Amino acid sequence: MNTLHSIVLILVVAGVTMLLRFLPFAAFSGRRRVPEYILYLGSVLPYAIMGMLIVYCLRSVQFTALSRWLPSAICVAVVAALHVWKRNTILSIVCGTVLYMILIQTVFV
């Protein structure tokens, strides 16, 4: 862990997040209308990015051995199914994570 690099990364993430939150107020608070394209991207990007983030989380899954992909596959399915059934974010996350930890610590060591 490189302290300076870590500080820079946190500042960048915080700065860009703030920029995104303040930009609409700074740019469009007068009479100027928000470009349709920006509105459109803002409405469709969240759906696509969540898909991208799931792939990002699972990027190091490999299909060379059962233990390298099966725990993730099982737990993603469990989280999704549980969420469709109960619609409770905390429940889905906690159950999925605990199951994953049990699987990789005891079953698929």
Place this chain on the structure above:
Amino acid sequence: MSKKDIIRKAFIRTLPVMAAYVVLGMGFGILMSDRGYGPVWTAACSIFIFAGSMQYVTVDLLATAASPLQAALMTVMVNARHLFYGVSMIGRYRGMKKSKPYLIFGLTDETYSLLCDGREDPPDRQQTELYCLLVTAFDHFYWVFGSVTGAVLGSVLNFNTTGIDFSMTALFVTIFVEQWMTSREHRSALTGLGASILCLLVFGSSRFLIPAMILITILLSVPFLAKRRDPEEENRTGTKEEMR
């Protein structure tokens, strides 16, 4: 409405967020301490970034020593939706005075969902400003409290944390499923998944992210630009403009 009433109202309104933020915050804190970042780091992230999903991603950016550029691009993609929140809150926050910068800074998904419709607003404007400020500040506090608690627990408790990073995957899967169930249109969700898998296969796990972001933006822009080219559509908006 007295000040006390407004405080009580804001507190009761934010109770569901309290549950979510404390638990998700704890997850973030435990993840951070798992990667060697103690409570001070966690507190700094939760105070200054204050964006749930992005902070989970930040743990990964820190652990893999990502470049600042990569971190910036990732933040733009993950948090682009905040532009949308901001745009829809311009009218609501117009005329607010001292607390306006903080209200904008703290406009997370959950805070937005509580404040966007204005249905719970107290009758007069000054009270509304106080109410919005309290809702934002309560949420911020829950998030910092939860994450610091998680960081402390993570450094004190000595249990095998292997696999706890799955909480990040689980978080995104639940959001994805939730979005899928509440939306009739699945093209963008599928575009995100498909384009990312394609780029992962082509570029490999350590460098697929930026190509994936670019491809997703291009693919999503195509239907928008195609619709614009449609001259009839153009004409119709043209006349509407003139009529105003």
